[in-house]
Amino acid sequence: MKAAMTRGGDLDRGWVYIYFMNLVIFAAADTRLPNLTCWDSMADASKDIVDGFPGDKKITVVFVLGGPGSGKGTQCAMIVEHYNFTHLSAGDLLRAEIKSGSRNGVMIQKMMNEGKIVPPEVTIKLLQRAMLDSAHDKFLIDGFPRDEENRAAFENITKIEPEFVLYLDCPEDELERRILSRNQGRADDNIETMRKRFRVFKESSLPVIKHYNLKGKVRKVDAAKPVDEVFEDVKKVIFVPLIAEV
Numbered sequence: 001m002k003a004a005m006t007r008g009g010d011l012d013r014g015w016v017y018i019y020f021m022n023l024v025i026f027a028a029a030d031t032r033l034p035n036l037t038c039w040d041s042m043a044d045a046s047k048d049i050v051d052g053f054p055g056d057k058k059i060t061v062v063f064v065l066g067g068p069g070s071g072k073g074t075q076c077a078m079i080v081e082h083y084n085f086t087h088l089s090a091g092d093l094l095r096a097e098i099k100s101g102s103r104n105g106v107m108i109q110k111m112m113n114e115g116k117i118v119p120p121e122v123t124i125k126l127l128q129r130a131m132l133d134s135a136h137d138k139f140l141i142d143g144f145p146r147d148e149e150n151r152a153a154f155e156n157i158t159k160i161e162p163e164f165v166l167y168l169d170c171p172e173d174e175l176e177r178r179i180l181s182r183n184q185g186r187a188d189d190n191i192e193t194m195r196k197r198f199r200v201f202k203e204s205s206l207p208v209i210k211h212y213n214l215k216g217k218v219r220k221v222d223a224a225k226p227v228d229e230v231f232e233d234v235k236k237v238i239f240v241p242l243i244a245e246v
């Protein structure tokens with residue numbers, strides 16, 4: 001009897017064990033639910049980088065490329081005063097991402113400090129969000145795409161090809177002089193990082209310019225001249241024949 005009771009007790013304990021194990025499994029499944037939801041919402045969050053642009057709105061993009069300090073930001077600011085364009089600087093968007101404390105911030109900061117190019121999925125997502133948030137349909141995209149990987153990814157994801165590329169051509173010694181006297185507190189404006197950035201420009205960004213040149217899409221300007229003279233060339237040679245002044 002005692003043995004039977006014990007066996008019975010063992011059986012009871014067995015059922016209790018199974019019951020609790022089931023509870024644990026259900027509870028575990030339950031705690032996984034928010035994770036699954038989180039994955040779903042992550043998929044949603046990344047949706048905007050894979051779906052191109054909504055509607056039939058025609059988006060006009062001009063890429064503005066040139067070495068570090070060639071005057072991309074300066075010329076873009078002048079262009080938006082005269083033409084109906086919105087200026088998006090890839091570098092500024094990345095710096096804002098660092099400041100926002102996002103989980104990519106540390107990685108972006110490290111890449112920038114070394115003059116390296118941030119992975120396309122990060123930069124394209126920021127650009128695409130900025131374009132979607134804007135009511136505009138004409139964009140000057142400054143400092144992007146920095147390499148062939150970024151160029152191909154941008155075209156594949158957004159289905160946008162630039163109208164043309166504004167290439168600000170400037171020799172290295174002038175770029176160095178400008179960067180070292182810019183005085184905006186940028187961590188990458190020092191001689192060592194500047195040289196790395198220039199090397200990356202030659203090795204990775206020039207092939208992008210060559211790619212578009214083969215398609216007849218590059219408008220090159222001598223950016224070593226004084227600011228106003230560069231703008232005269234930008235204006236007369238490039239924008240006037242193509243786009244009406246506002």
Ligand SMILES: Nc1ncnc2c1ncn2[C@@H]1O[C@H](COP(=O)(O)OP(=O)(O)OP(=O)(O)O)[C@@H](O)[C@H]1O
Pocket residue numbers: 066067068069070071072073074075091143178179181182223224225226227228230
């Ligand atoms: N044509 C020019 N002549 C002399 N100085 C210039 C000229 N254009 C811009 N600068 C100056 O050179 C510095 C770099 O210019 P800017 O920030 O416009 O270059 P950038 O190409 O946007 O640089 P980065 O790629 O590093 O962001 C600034 O201090 C700016 O005032």
Ligand SMILES: O=c1ccn([C@@H]2O[C@H](COP(=O)(O)O)[C@@H](O)[C@H]2O)c(=O)[nH]1
Pocket residue numbers: 068090091092094111112113114115116117118119123142143144145146150188197
């Ligand atoms: O498409 C881009 C643009 C920029 N970066 C990184 O940012 C720095 C600074 O860019 P600026 O255009 O000079 O403001 C650049 O050296 C890269 O490290 C990038 O990775 N991708």
